Amino acid sequence: MITAPGSGQGKSMVTAALARLHRNAGRRVRVFKHGPDYLDPMVLEVASGQPVYQLHPWMTGEDECRWRLAEAAQEADLILVEGSMGLFDGDPSSADLAKLMGIPALPVIDARGMAQTFGAVALGLARFDPELPVHQVIANRIGSPRHGDMLRASLPEGIELLGAIPRNEAMNIPDRHLGLVQAAEVNDLDARLDAAAEVLQQAGLGQLPRPVHFECQAPEPPPGLLEGTRIAIARDAAFAFLYCANLDLLEAMGAELMFFSPLADSHLPEADALWLPGGYPELHGARLAANTTMLADIRAHHAASKPILAECGGLMACCEQLIDKNGDSHRLLGLMPGQAQMADRLQALGLQGLATAHGELRGHTYHHSRLSTDWQPLARTRKVAGTEGEPVFSHNGLVASYFHGYFPSAPAVVAQIFRGEPIQVKESNHA
Template identity: 80%
Template structure:
């Protein structure tokens, strides 16, 4: 498949510059103009894609040369280009941060980088920052930049005048409350928790219109081969997936893979439901159980239903927030202790700072499951892990606990990276870890 479409990588010199809201506002602006907008997110992230899906009205997938693989990056973009009027990719951190970085993805895909630079407290230095981004890597040219949070039209003029030849100011966005969105310890507040998100996005889109940013970026030609369909390893297997305000960190690609392998998916709410759907396997994904500990602890019928599933030896995957729910006790940030599932001995406790962050791989004889970790809690348990994930640098990282049919870890897996391993987990089959293999680099 091959198609040409306007496209841009929305990036920044670093985190906190406002690129997430600028990406969302651009998506909503062009959607409101009647265009079909497809947005992607570089790297592991659950929260930004939730907002970007609301902004664009289209599904959002992750792109990362290591986690999702280069071929999948090419295929997803080329597939989107066949009927999209605009493609936006939101970068992660700063343009050149990480390995592989947003710049690496942009170069690989041939998509121009469009940095958003927070211009507060800045005048001519804005031009120096833009020049540095444009010249740091000759293979990653920067032709346009966006000034964010300017103080006045005169401020915008000064920024434009500071730019060196060859770099254009695409737009100067004024400071405006419409360009803000609430956040918390893991990132943006979940889209489903913001009842006025559509109104916020429409208002943000209007700010960009007034800033003269309603034009399209340059067209890019994207092409790729169709991927080989995954083997049908889960025919008729019924998987019940927790999905509500406490359990929401789910990649669309993970759901797509499970269905492509033949699984039947149903969803339930550990917060609101009292019974489980008929299921052969359970998946408790990550999320914010620490914000809903009291509600989870009070829902004894649901806790008992999950315990019964576990005690019957049926398959169960618990990732990060799911792991925290499986232990005897969860201590929230206020020091309140909530009695939860009690499948694992011990306690999960919220900490005052980030405890782990980064890309990792789980190496097994059934394949290498790639993914990441990002958590603010600690775990005390007597259980010994069956395996540990490994960072890209090769050092050991998150423990992976296995007991009866339960597989539990702080690690978030990207299922398409290891279909056979994932299918085995949901069929209750044991896996053999490989301890001498480091995660392969992109």
Template identity: 75%
Template sequence: MFQGKAHAALISAPGSGQGKSMVTAALARLHRNAGLTVRVFKHGPDYLDPMIQEVASGQPVYQLHPWMTGEEECRWRLAEAAQEADVILVEGSMGLFDGSPSSADLAILAGIPALPVIDAWGMAQTFGAVAQGLANYHPDLAIHEVIANRVGSPGHGKLLADSMPESIALLGAIPRNEAMKIPDRHLGLVQASELSGLDAQLDAAAEVLKEAGLGRLPKLVTLSAETPAPVPDYLNGVRIAIARDDAFAFIYRANVDVLRAMGAEVSFFSPLTDHQLPECDALWLPGGYPELNAARLSANHSMLEAIRAHHRAGKPILAECGGLMACVEQLVDGEGESHAMLGLLNGTAKMAGKLTALGLQSLHAGAGELRGHTYHHSLLETTMTPLARTRKLAGSEAEPIYRERALVASYFHGYFPSAPKLVADIFTGQAISINNG
């Protein structure tokens, strides 16, 4: 049994684009700079926000989602964190009640209050009505206070404070400030590794919040959960090399953890800068931004040949989304330039200039149900026949799963702890028994 106490809140908003990611990061840095241990979690399938939150908090960030990661794991990760952390912040996704399960569902499950960030741009007394509506929408969700963001002046802030209903407090009014802005691109925030001066910006953002009165800690809560059962050592002694650089960075920490828990020996390499693979029995090419790095990837001939040789030798490869794009014959980037890729799979991946797939999905097989999601802005033109297709929980159509020798490739991103045996079968080249029922 895990149990601990911590000051905790789920940072959400009425909708996307209200600034909750940067507010969460600035809050984490504010409390960290005050000498407290801060743990941040992210609701839902997101790779980019956690990169920023890890820099802000100085601690690892894990995903929480009652469907994808499971309710028991949500409780366990929070309770485990509460044993050592003074403050726990969970960054929500989209709007507070958007999706199923929503950020609000996670807050209710965990027993922590929600702390909405409301963009006050162009709003005065209506701010209080929005706060009251969020607080009253679900009887099981606790909302004690809200944050006003992008406030124009002290006078504007006073209007917002005066509009608040008696049962809800205004924690603080954050003024418009360059320190609170982080650039984004088609898949979300720019990767933390690409942002020079991020630490200094987070310190500056923390000062903005401190001056706005946001230094008060969230409510103290008790978090408890059962100890999870150990995972079997399905991958005992298997050496897995994972691509990790600016082109391949969409990696859940929990995925690497469960590989190691199953006995795998994990190493990392860069398809952009390294010339040879580490000694390995299997490869994982995760998602990322191969389309932004296609020229460099295509020019690294020795690495491409090393991966081709690995495939020719019949060794397993798992290629997810960006990894799939690297495995086909050609990749056409956003500028229309074509780049030669690995050629392990028939076809061309083309950037579409718009979102082409989004949603929660799962792969059902005899060895388990691998849960995850799809999210991409490219299309695959191929004559290949899929081995299987995922099932969609919500959003886009099911994604094809392709298999060529011991290579398994798809736009689908899997959350490995949801189906350890199936993941182990992929990394050891076993046949996959698909459950189409």
């Protein structure tokens, strides 16, 4: 478990560089991400050459966490799990996942402006929870070899310095308001990762950790609730927030998946249902608005009462207007009245669930825009952590919300959405 005392310590790039380092050494590397996240996994997939799945005891479930690790262990030489926030932040935290899965935590500590206090931070992380094994730490962004020696000498007995990473431009990837820039937008990402891997190699981080053992039975396959259903899925720079597990589940339930670009394609593929996932439509408002033939096709799909799932960025595109961070207004799909407007700060964050008669669809919310609409929501999600529950709108086959669902948590609910059937929400969810 690659973790840290908090966000901003550099663990995402260290995880990616470790994956690329061992991949370049001829090893098969699998990487997982603790908790909800779309952007880090994009980079980690490029780094490892393998799909990246989420692990979260509440969102994905403990059994799925065990199964995915056990499945990966059958083929991988090395498994890395990137933690979220700080090691003990959240409920369940990265530490909770590490303990449940029986894997050691490897903290990445930003050592800038720090000397002997580095040892105190490492000791605190290692001793805070006696059930969590922390045998090694990584010093990140050191100023000199002498600095690294001071950090190593500060560590208490039982904790060793695995490596000390110098400050290096290769260890940086651009970011924006939702996190890292999407991997596809970094033209030289492979070269950056190779350079970062070399930095880690020189820092002594090429050794493998001690082996661990996983054992778990594979889950029962889901029922074929979407047999014969063709689902068109938006996927490009404007709509890219897609969990591998969500796509896998749709196919396992019998759906045929077709991907298209609302930015570049002139027409919508012939499909029974449409999925507009989250992403960055606010960065491409003018181009989306200019693709009039695509907008017309999606409007016709909706007018025919065919199912549409619109998540976060997808919801924004369904509004009459999208107002970007510069204040420019773009007329988009108009499937629901009102507007989505970018705000100066984060508007919502946290784990949430939608309780229905067919199970609870679990997931999260994370957005920087505000919605203004006359529509009354069908329901609100249940807040597990973070901000209040998100409204879920349902009208003429369209299900729209800022809520991002993790499909395997409730396959029957997902099948209802893509078949255009009414969602039977529980009373606790009613708006």
